[in-house]
Amino acid sequence: MSDRTDRNYSDKYYNDKHTEELMQEFAAGFGGKILAAAPMAGYTSWRIGGAADWLLEPATPEDVAAVLELCARHRLPLVTIGRGTNLLVSDRGIAGVVMRIGEAFSAVEYLADNRVRVGAGALLATLSRETAARGLTGLEWACGIPGNIGGALMMNAGAYGSSIGELVTEVQVAAYTGTEKAKAGVRRLSADELNFSYRSGCLDALAGLSAVALEATLQLAPGDSAASLAQIRDTLAARAKSQPLEYPSAGSVFRNPAGSHAGYLIEQAGCKGMAVGGAQVSLKHGNFIINTDGARAADVLSLIEQVRAVVAEKSGYILETEVRLLGRAN
Numbered sequence: 001m002s003d004r005t006d007r008n009y010s011d012k013y014y015n016d017k018h019t020e021e022l023m024q025e026f027a028a029g030f031g032g033k034i035l036a037a038a039p040m041a042g043y044t045s046w047r048i049g050g051a052a053d054w055l056l057e058p059a060t061p062e063d064v065a066a067v068l069e070l071c072a073r074h075r076l077p078l079v080t081i082g083r084g085t086n087l088l089v090s091d092r093g094i095a096g097v098v099m100r101i102g103e104a105f106s107a108v109e110y111l112a113d114n115r116v117r118v119g120a121g122a123l124l125a126t127l128s129r130e131t132a133a134r135g136l137t138g139l140e141w142a143c144g145i146p147g148n149i150g151g152a153l154m155m156n157a158g159a160y161g162s163s164i165g166e167l168v169t170e171v172q173v174a175a176y177t178g179t180e181k182a183k184a185g186v187r188r189l190s191a192d193e194l195n196f197s198y199r200s201g202c203l204d205a206l207a208g209l210s211a212v213a214l215e216a217t218l219q220l221a222p223g224d225s226a227a228s229l230a231q232i233r234d235t236l237a238a239r240a241k242s243q244p245l246e247y248p249s250a251g252s253v254f255r256n257p258a259g260s261h262a263g264y265l266i267e268q269a270g271c272k273g274m275a276v277g278g279a280q281v282s283l284k285h286g287n288f289i290i291n292t293d294g295a296r297a298a299d300v301l302s303l304i305e306q307v308r309a310v311v312a313e314k315s316g317y318i319l320e321t322e323v324r325l326l327g328r329a330n
């Protein structure tokens with residue numbers, strides 16, 4: 001399968017008593033939350049997924065560095081998530097540690113020259129409305145994207161021909177160096193060190209370093225707040241008309257292939273309405289798979305394969321997933 005995947009198989013990792021003791025010890029110096037056997041269906045917009053062995057929600061950049069170090073030192077598999085709006089988590093859950101960057105990292109600071117510095121846990125849609133209301137233009141397109149800034153940076157979230165990468169001047173990340181001692185630190189990356197491309201985020205080049213986005217600085221422009229807010233209202237109305245927002249989903253399942261649109265190809269191939277278990281290709285939008293009733297990851301994966309096969313047969317295009325697959329092999 002040619003999908004982008006963050007699956008974390010690890011045959012070396014066992015969630016045994018040792019890990020439990022390790023977590024108890026770690027909790028003493030950790031300012032955030034630690035949850036064992038966290039049901040990931042509660043942390044994803046698809047409402048799908050088994051339990052993560054450990055879910056850690058850091059409260060400070062130091063906590064983030066501490067989690068990186070813990071995982072590196074003890075060889076615990078680690079994946080960082082935001083609001084889980086672009087994730088398909090395995091029914092068998094996620095081995096090791098899921099680090100969720102959320103509300104604790106949602107500070108917003110308005111800087112000189114129409115720049116805004118925003119924490120990775122802040123919601124992109126909220127920032128879109130807030131900046132518009134302040135008379136700053138540039139983020140109106142993002143008003144209907146439900147993830148947070150960290151997820152947007154990693155996915156290079158975009159819509160209507162714009163994407164976040166075009167606005168980013170700097171990103172602050174926590175990363176460990178990958179050396180034996182696995183010491184994690186916070187560093188700033190400037191625009192020319194970042195490498196955004198279509199639905200591919202700025203830190204992919206640093207993937208080997210397990211980089212975690214902590215905050216970003218965006219360059220906006222002076223605008224007319226009434227016009228920006230009107231644009232946002234229109235955009236939200238258009239999205240509500242064309243997207244099945246009344247059902248749990250992860251937005252577009254497939255990336256647009258060069259020269260075409262996945263939604264169009266799926267519709268033309270007659271796949272709308274196809275269903276497996278509780279998962280269905282939306283009748284409203286061909287590139288959305290909705291959770292109509294207790295869908296499992298296995299249902300969605302099977303539907304993805306079926307759609308891919310039909311589209312390939314009818315159009316010759318091989319669709320790749322935009323959603324990221326996480327966790328143990330299903």
Ligand SMILES: Cc1cc2nc3c(=O)[nH]c(=O)nc-3n(C[C@H](O)[C@H](O)[C@H](O)COP(=O)(O)OP(=O)(O)OC[C@H]3O[C@@H](n4cnc5c(N)ncnc54)[C@H](O)[C@@H]3O)c2cc1C
Pocket residue numbers: 006045079080081082083084085086087101120144145146147148149150151152153154155156157158159203211212213214243245249250251252324
């Ligand atoms: C109804 C709906 C509509 C949508 N519309 C759009 C759209 O128009 N355009 C669009 O681009 N997307 C859209 N999406 C998809 C999704 O909202 C975006 O991809 C969003 O940017 C993901 O953010 P998140 O916080 O949910 O990230 P998650 O889904 O939690 O994670 C996404 C990826 O980023 C990584 N990650 C997350 N946070 C961090 C961090 N702090 N540091 C390092 N890695 C991190 C994760 O490991 C994962 O690989 C839509 C989704 C839904 C449900």
